[in-house]
Amino acid sequence: DAGITQSPRHKVTETGTPVTLRCHQTENHRYMYWYRQDPGHGLRLIHYSYGVKDTDKGEVSDGYSVSRSKTEDFLLTLESATSSQTSVYFCAISERDRWDTGELFFGEGSRLTVL
Amino acid sequence: QKEVEQDPGPLSVPEGAIVSLNCTYSNSAFQYFMWYRQYSRKGPELLMYTYSSGNKEDGRFTAQVDKSSKYISLFIRDSQPSDSATYLCAMKGFNKFYFGSGTKLNVKP
Numbered sequence: 001d002a003g004i005t006q007s008p009r010h011k012v013t014e015t016g017t018p019v020t021l022r023c024h025q026t027e028n029h030r031y032m033y034w035y036r037q038d039p040g041h042g043l044r045l046i047h048y049s050y051g052v053k054d055t056d057k058g059e060v061s062d063g064y065s066v067s068r069s070k071t072e073d074f075l076l077t078l079e080s081a082t083s084s085q086t087s088v089y090f091c092a093i094s095e096r097d098r099w100d101t102g103e104l105f106f107g108e109g110s111r112l113t114v115l
Numbered sequence: 116q117k118e119v120e121q122d123p124g125p126l127s128v129p130e131g132a133i134v135s136l137n138c139t140y141s142n143s144a145f146q147y148f149m150w151y152r153q154y155s156r157k158g159p160e161l162l163m164y165t166y167s168s169g170n171k172e173d174g175r176f177t178a179q180v181d182k183s184s185k186y187i188s189l190f191i192r193d194s195q196p197s198d199s200a201t202y203l204c205a206m207k208g209f210n211k212f213y214f215g216s217g218t219k220l221n222v223k224p
Binding site for chain 2: 033040041042043044045048058090092094103104105106107108109
């Protein structure tokens with residue numbers, strides 16, 4: 001199994017509070033991703049990182065920010081949580097070889113409930 | 116239009132049946148195609164991947180890619196109750212992965 005740890009695994013918070021989810025990898029993979037998974041929508045990309053301090057937006061980035069100060073850690077922050085951000089959040093990692101392949105490996109998920 | 120379309124199911128079959136799962140996509144630049152399996156309350160895990168067109172077989176699982184039709188399939192032979200999960204197709208395009216919404220499969224003993 002790929003060494004990916006997400007924390008916290010479960011969190012309940014109130015609308016308007018800040019929330020930070022952490023993803024830690026031990027694989028030294030270059031690429032890291034944050035997805036959210038909701039019924040009927042599947043996995044949607046929030047933000048991704050292609051190196052330390054290098055990040056880019058995904059398709060549902062509004063209301064989220066990310067930071068990557070070390071290869072192994074990728075943080076997802078909800079500055080002011082809203083009920084629409086209630087979801088299961090997955091971190092994923094990949095490495096890109098010279099054929100531009102590279103599978104995506106997922107963490108176990110962080111279940112966030114915003115009341 | 117979504118980049119990747121997948122029938123959400125659910126799909127219920129008896130043990131031993133052949134299962135066919137399918138996805139269509141719109142971006143002809145996709146070259147790398149994957150199937151992920153996700154058990155309840157777990158992260159998706161890579162089941163199979165295929166580069167460009169053709170077939171790939173791994174045990175009871177066969178992945179097919181038809182780039183001319185922008186259509187990919189996953190076949191499961193001799194399905195088992197342990198195959199009960201949600202199956203997500205995915206495609207890769209320059210550093211990003213695009214997922215279908217997943218098909219929930221239930222294999223009844």
